[in-house]
Amino acid sequence: AQTVTQSQPEMSVQEAETVTLSCTYDTSENNYYLFWYKQPPSRQMILVIRQEAYKQQNATENRFSVNFQKAAKSFSLKISDSQLGDTAMYFCAFAGDFGNEKLTFGTGTRLTIIP
Amino acid sequence: DAGVIQSPRHEVTEMGQEVTLRCKPISGHNSLFWYRQTMMRGLELLIYFNNNVPIDDSGMPEDRFSAKMPNASFSTLKIQPSEPRDSAVYFCASKDRGRSSGGSDTQYFGPGTRLTVL
Numbered sequence: 001a002q003t004v005t006q007s008q009p010e011m012s013v014q015e016a017e018t019v020t021l022s023c024t025y026d027t028s029e030n031n032y033y034l035f036w037y038k039q040p041p042s043r044q045m046i047l048v049i050r051q052e053a054y055k056q057q058n059a060t061e062n063r064f065s066v067n068f069q070k071a072a073k074s075f076s077l078k079i080s081d082s083q084l085g086d087t088a089m090y091f092c093a094f095a096g097d098f099g100n101e102k103l104t105f106g107t108g109t110r111l112t113i114i115p
Numbered sequence: 116d117a118g119v120i121q122s123p124r125h126e127v128t129e130m131g132q133e134v135t136l137r138c139k140p141i142s143g144h145n146s147l148f149w150y151r152q153t154m155m156r157g158l159e160l161l162i163y164f165n166n167n168v169p170i171d172d173s174g175m176p177e178d179r180f181s182a183k184m185p186n187a188s189f190s191t192l193k194i195q196p197s198e199p200r201d202s203a204v205y206f207c208a209s210k211d212r213g214r215s216s217g218g219s220d221t222q223y224f225g226p227g228t229r230l231t232v233l
Contacts, residue, residue: 033220043152043204045224052220091158095220101146101210102171103222105158 002027002094006106013082014114020067021077021109023092031097034068034075039108040088048090051075079111087113117141119225121207127231133195136228139188140209148222149182149192150206158206164190197232204229 003026013019025034036048051059051068059066063083067076079086092106120139128134140147148163151174162172167184175182179198184190194201208222 035221037224043227043229045206045208045227047221047223050221095222099170101165101220102148102160102163102174103150103158103208104160107157 002029002032002096002104004092004094004104004106006092006109008109009107010110010112012112012114015084016081018078018080019082019111021079021090021092021111023075023077023106025073025075025092025094027073027094027096029096029100033095034066035093035095035103036064036066036077037091037093037105038086038088039091040085045091049077082113084113084115087111119207119209119223121205121225121228123228124226125229125231127233128197129233130198131196132232133193134197134201134230134232136192136205136207136230138190138192138207138225140190140207141211141223142188144209144211144223145187146210146212146222147184147190148208148210149190150208152204152206152227153202161192161205194230197230199232202230202232 005024032053034051038046038048049061049064063080065078089108091108093103122137146165149161152158160174162182164184182192204227206227207225210222
């Protein structure tokens with residue numbers, strides 16, 4: 001079974017600054033997918049970014065990028081030029097290949113952007 | 116696309132009553148997932164279906180919980196009888212066939228159903 005660990009329960013940063021959220025995982029699978037989801041107070045789960053383990057290049061989506069270190073089983077999220085709308089819970093999640101496609105979530109990091 | 120649709124958005128019921136949660140996945144998606152979110156246990160999978168067939172129901176708490184997917188566009192999660200410890204937010208998510216078939220492995224979530232059992 002896989003596990004996902006987020007060691008930062010809460011973080012805060014000034015608006016326009018850069019923040020990095022940490023995530024580590026453990027798995028014996030070779031093909032898998034990693035995700036960061038955002039959950040604002042509305043509780044909607046919103047995909048932020050995804051990474052396929054077979055791709056060495058780190059994924060980027062506008063102000064969001066990841067640092068994927070497969071050997072270290074690390075998958076951190078960097079938010080640049082943070083905005084007030086980035087305030088939310090952020091969940092790191094793991095999904096395996098066919099037959100093991102469920103998402104295994106970390107416990108989340110509550111991020112607050114300070115005006 | 117309308118996204119994943121869940122109903123009801125909020126449900127308040129008395130202990131012992133039957134509760135039915137409903138989900139309509141994104142059209143064309145062939146996998147459907149039910150998750151539960153609580154403060155104590157976080158986000159956890161209850162059950163998921165591929166092509167309407169249950170693949171992994173290891174997260175279903177006990178016999179009081181049952182899930183069905185009679186066709187590709189509809190699924191239900193039923194709790195009978197409900198208990199206060201079932202109070203949680205229940206999410207439905209769907210995804211398409213995945214990389215091996217040229218699709219995405221991303222799960223898209225519905226807005227959730229907040230269930231309160233008194």
